[in-house]
Structure formats: C-alpha cells, structure tokens
Amino acid sequence: MSVPSTDPMIGRLIDGRYQVRSRIARGGMATVYLATDLRLERRVAIKIMHGHLADDSAFKIRFIQEARSAARLAHPNVVNVFDQGQDADMAYLVMEYLPGITLRDLLKDYGRLTPEQTLDILEAVLSGLAAAHKAGIVHRDVKPENVLLADDGRIKISDFGLARAVNNNTATGQALLGTIAYLSPELVTRGVADARSDIYALGIMTFEMLTGEQPYVGEAPMQIAYQHANDTVPMPSSKVDSIPRELDELVLWATARDPEDRPRDARVMLDQLHDVSALVRGGTQELALQSTMVLPASLRTSANALADAETQVFGPKLAPTKPPAATLLGIHPVGTGPVGPPDSRELLGKKACKRKRRGFWLFALVVLLAAAFGGTGWYFGSGPGSDVMLPDFASASPETASAELTELGLQPELGGAFSATVAEGIVIGTDPDAGSRVPQDSPVTVIVSQGLQPITLPTLAGVTQEAASALITDLKAVVGSIDPVFNGDVPEGTVVAASKETDGADVSAGGEYFEGLTVNLVVSLGAIPNVDGKTVAEATDILAGKNLLVVSGEQTYSDTVAEGDVITAQVPEGTIREGATLTLVISRGPEPVIVPNVVGMTWADGKATLSALGFKLDYSALWDVPGFSIVIKATDPPAGTSAVRGTTIRLTGELA
Structure with a gap:
C-alpha cells in the first residue's frame, strides 16, 4: 500500500545496506516496510521496532527472539528471516518479502471459504507449524493476520514475535500474550502455553474460515476470555449446514478445552487432515454414507460402533446425531424389542433403588473432588509444586x-x-x-x-569509505558524519582521517575503544582538476562537475597562454570541500614592449639591447664589411613604438 511521504523512514538507508521504499503494515510492536537490499539487489520486508519501545529491554529481547526463532526454521510454509541488527537506537529484522494478502484480507473480501479452500490453507499452515513444533518452538500467536497468501500461490506463516522455545510447561512470561480471540483455555486460566495451544488457535481459525465469524464474541476482552475457558466451541455446521461432518469433528478435536484431548502437536493434526481431505474432496454426498473416521484412541467413543455406524464422536460431550432409522420406525432387532408392558411396581422399585445409588455416588464424588482440589491447592499454593513469579x-x-x-x-x-x-x-x-x-x-x-564492551578499532586512514563503515559497524560502533574534501595525495573515495564525535580525538590509526563509539570520517574527493590553458567555458564546466564554483579574477599577461584563456585556478587556503569557490586568472596574451632607440649604436650593442627585450632580429640589410665597425642607422618598427615580445626588428646601418 502507498504511504505518505511524511513517514521519516521512507528513503532512509538502514545500516548502510537496506534502502526503505514504502510502508507495508503497522502493528503494536513494530512497523513493516518494503526495502531494497543494496548488497544483494533484492526486495525484502524490514520490520522496525517502534521508537518508543527502543528503551524497553524486554521488547528488545522479544524482538531479537523473533529473529532467532524464525531463523531456526527452514520450511516452504514459514517466512524466511535473512538478517537482524540495530542501526543507532533502531532495532530491525529483515525478512522475505511476499507480495500478496493475508488470510484476514481474504476473509474480509469473501466472508467465508469453501471446505476445499479451508483444507488447502490448513495443510500449509499445519506444515509450517509442524516444522516449528519439531524444532521446539511454540508460535503463540496463530491468527489470520499472520497467514500470508502470496500472489504466486504460496502460503506461509509469519510473525514469530511471541514465539518461545518449548519446555514441558512454557509460561507466557507476561499476563496474556497473543490475540484474545484465539487464546486457549490454559493460557487464560494458567498462563501456560505449549504446542497444543497453537492447535487450539488453529481450530478457532478453522471455524472462522468455514463460517465467516468467530465462535466467541463479547463487548469486552474478558468476556471472550471467559467463554474460551468455560464454553465448548460449537460445530461449524451449526452456522452453515453444508459443512461436512468430518470438518466439524476436526474443529471440535482441535478446540477441546482440555489440552490432553487435542492433537499433541501440528504433525499429528496434519496426518489426520490428510484423511479428512481425502473424504471431503470425495464429495458431500459420499460423506453422508461414510463410516466413522478413526481418530486417536483417546478420542474414540466407547459406544458400540456397529450399533451406530454414522455417529462420529470426538469427546464424551458429543451425543449420537440420531438413532438408527430402524428404531425410529419402531422396528427392533430380534430379542431386543419390548415384549409386553412391564409391571408398574417393579419398575418404580427399580427406579427408587437407582436414585439411591446415584445419590450415594454423587456424595462420594463431591467428597473426592473436594479432597482433590484441596490437595492440589496446597501442592501448588504452598507445597513443593508452587511456582514463583x-x-x-x-x-x-x-x-x-x-x-x-x-x-x-x-x-x-x-x-x-x-x-x-x-x-x-x-x-x-x-x-x-x-x-x-x-x-x-x-x-x-x-x-x-559490565558496561560498554571493549573493541579494537583498526586503522581507518587509507581504506575505502565502504570498508571503513563496515569495519566500524561490525564492532558495534557507529558511523557519524562523512566529510568529503579535495585531496590530491589520497585517491577518491578513500578515508583521509577519522575522529571521535565526542571530543574530536584522532582515531585514524585505530586503537582500543568501547562499543557505541561514534566515528566521523573525512573522505577524499581526489585532486582538484587542472584547468590551466583551458578556455573559461571549459574550465567552468570541468570544475562544476566536481561541485566547485568559479569566478573570474585578474587578467595578466602571459607569453605562453593565449589571450582569454585560463592561466590558473587560484585555490583558497585550508581544506577545500564541495561548493568552494575558485578564482580563475585569465590571460591577456603577451605583454607589449616599447622598441628602444638603438640608432647610432654599434651592431653588437644594438643587437644585445633588442635581444634582451625578447625581440627577434633581421639584419640582412646591414653591410658586412670585414674590418669595419657598423653603426645602426634605423629600425623597423621604429624606436618608441609598441611591439610584443618575439616581434622581428629589421635593422639597417652603415660603416662607421
């Protein structure tokens, strides 16, 4: 879904690796964003703990526990966890990104699902939970919001934020964790969860998929919790007549109030689901004629199976659906039907004796239960079985x-x-x-x-910015500001210097410090480009490419740089950063010189005077008479005129 650009996380680079693109969902503990893993170039879902929970160590530990629990699982029906870490005060968890919807979204759109659709989703969820239970992990928050339906057809279970390793009686660790609509009776009454608690939540979710509603509703959460602890979940067919009997019994088995009457884990229920699926997919007409499904021994009815082949019983509270058709018609098997009206006195006497026996056994049962409850209360209250919070x-x-x-x-x-x-x-x-x-x-x-963990910071000067950042974050230190500067002695992208943010102390050469240290880096932008001899336009474009500004400065004569071109770019003193202004020195061309008066000088003196000023000489018109001294008579250009250096001066003369 699209998110307003005001979310400060959008566009942020987390841990120098994950670029946040958009928000996917927000929960009570964290927000999930779509991000790009720049290192592996793939889309991921990144779960970021809410800022107000960052100082709560219990939430941090639970957040890290989610990563560890999910990372122990490698199963096609469990969302993969790729990475977990902390960027400054922000804890995050990187997961597999599955474009699609949740089961909750599907139920909102369609109300309820068909038995076949329900079986498909149940099989995938049970497969993922079976892997978790085998690894010793209880999910503790099974609900439609945590079942993901990918666009490509994959079904995965996610959000192990409340998961914990299993022991014989895994306590919640808090008052009631999970969603109240799916809490098992033992979680409500004793705060204890194991794999069978996940089975109960899955049974409630199955009821909701088949009927489009939850079995228990109330104005307050405690009303719903009370119903979980004291009521029996109704059969889905009581809401929707067309639901097969086998699915009724599966829901009743999974939601039995006594954990001992449920499947012991997801694998046991998955095995039974395969048998149910084979029957349901065979057609509802055939289901009406099927015999009773064989369930675990603890769940089988003690009634005579041959006398009522159509009845399926998951527990002692379920009565046969109807008497045999023959009995309804008044037909009894030979030797079992009524022979004649019984004697009234004999019948009354039998009933009186039966009532007396029932009263005695009821009294004995009350006494026995009182003793059992009293002993149990002592054992768990002040005896050796008492627990301490x-x-x-x-x-x-x-x-x-x-x-x-x-x-x-x-x-x-x-x-x-x-x-x-x-x-x-x-x-x-x-x-x-x-x-x-x-x-x-x-x-x-x-x-x-034990305070801050000591770390050994390696030498940072001379390594690339990316390598320095990785070295710092791997040591649980923090990369502070990045200061790009021009430096002709250090290659571009290489660290020039590093310092502590707190006091500016130089840490370029590394040393012994503590975790949480914030390190500021000075990174080279390379040398300032040489623009000598370039035109002003060329020099401006070259320097602008390095984010440098230029202004035109003084113009001066140059014998080597053409008029209007750049002689040099004057750099201000100190450290040069992007945005600095350089002054261009522009050439005026060669400097003009006044031709001196050499008329009357000897040839040798005139030549020396003109050559010293940078003029070239043409003396082809001079007489070359051996043994005679030649005096310069005239110059061309004449004396007193301006000429640039390198101009050829033509000399004429005569004998002295």
Missing part, C-alpha cells in the same frame, strides 16, 4: 536482586553481560525473564552490566 530487577543492584530472590526461595547466581544502555554494576535483567514462573529452589541468573 520472577520480579523485574532491572536497574537494581546485584545485592538487592540476590537478597529478594533468596527470600522467594530461589537460588540467585550472578552473570555478566556488556551493555551500551545500562551502567556498569547495575542489573540488566534475569534469566529466566522477569514475569516468568519458576519452581521453588530453581537457579535464577542475575545478569549484571
């Missing part, structure tokens, strides 16, 4: 953090990390992160800032 110790002292962790029944361990934002000796954070829940007696690492 980690406080946020950022900016605290190590002693304070260690003391509080000890009071919470945890084992503090000190660790260190360099930081450009947290002063040395101050706590950066903990591992696990603040907000995580950990068992008592667990070790917790208190990460203490």
